[in-house]
Structures are given as C-alpha cells and as structure tokens.
Amino acid sequence: MDIVTEYSHAFTNIALNKPAIQSSTFTQACKGVSGSAWKAVDGIRNPVYCDGYCSRTGFDDTFPWWQVDLGSKYSITHVEILNRALFPERLAGFQIEVSMRNDTDPNGELRDAVSCFKDTGLQLIAGDLINVACAEQVEGRYLRISNRKSPDLTLCEVLVEGRKQENAKMRWQRS
Numbered sequence: 001m002d003i004v005t006e007y008s009h010a011f012t013n014i015a016l017n018k019p020a021i022q023s024s025t026f027t028q029a030c031k032g033v034s035g036s037a038w039k040a041v042d043g044i045r046n047p048v049y050c051d052g053y054c055s056r057t058g059f060d061d062t063f064p065w066w067q068v069d070l071g072s073k074y075s076i077t078h079v080e081i082l083n084r085a086l087f088p089e090r091l092a093g094f095q096i097e098v099s100m101r102n103d104t105d106p107n108g109e110l111r112d113a114v115s116c117f118k119d120t121g122l123q124l125i126a127g128d129l130i131n132v133a134c135a136e137q138v139e140g141r142y143l144r145i146s147n148r149k150s151p152d153l154t155l156c157e158v159l160v161e162g163r164k165q166e167n168a169k170m171r172w173q174r175s
C-alpha cells in the first residue's frame, strides 16, 4: 500500500519517533492491531486504522487526548495531522495545545497549556493530511491534541514544525 499525501512544504518533523502517551488506548482488536500512542509518530503515513499505523483512544473516554514529548522547549509554528480514512468526521472539534509541564489537572486539561489551534469547522476529508498553523507563537515541550466531542481520538500521523528554543540560563553558565 502506498498512501502518501505530499507535504505542503518541506520541514523537519520534530515529533518523529518521540515518546507519546494518550488518555486511553482502544483495545477492541481490528485485525489484531492496537491503537498505541507511538503509532501517531512512527513516520508511517497510512490512514487505514486496521492496517496498524494509527493511535486511537478508547470508546469510553469522555475527554480523549494524545500527547508527544518533544524532548525540549520548542517554538511551534505548524502541525500536520493525517486523518483516518474511515470516520474522518470524528476529528471535528480537536484542539492542539503545548505546555512545559507534563501534567493533567483533575478536569483532564493539560496544565499551563497555551493554545496552538482549535478546530471550529475544518473540512475533514478521509485520509487527508491536515495542515494547521498555530494562531500565535506558542512555546513548549509537550504537545497535546485533545477533543471533548469525539467518541475516539484517532491520529494516523502527527507532524510538528518548530524551532528549538535556547535556554538562556544554560548559555550564560557556559560563557
């Protein structure tokens, strides 16, 4: 199978193979595959969930989220999401946030998060590589995609563009 959507522009994907977690994982097997979080950053852009290259949260999750640890502080500019081939409309209402803290509050929200993007009516096409720009410059280490409206959050690939932020204190200590 060769389902590849062209990049809208060339960039280095800082999310590739980075550690990912999610609020729950879909366990009802489809051809024996699981919806493990890391599959959204495995570099394989196949939008067919049952082929085994997408992350997916569980059906009983009332506030599903998926999160990647970029490893250090970045200024995030763009995020691309490969939407699933079946039920692409389930992504409707998704939001993208970043934070320096890997911490979820009792309401299920990422602590100290700043918003990159919130969907209010994107046309969601099966297997489409959705490219969104952050509304304003946002900085953080942890990037989270969440959706209170979705019965399950399925992400077949997440690509992130950003610039690494230098640590001013470290730079001062080294000089």
Ligand SMILES: [Ca+2]
Residues within 6 Å of the ligand: 039, 040, 041, 042, 043, 044, 045, 046, 053, 054, 156, 157
């Ligand atoms: Ca993938």
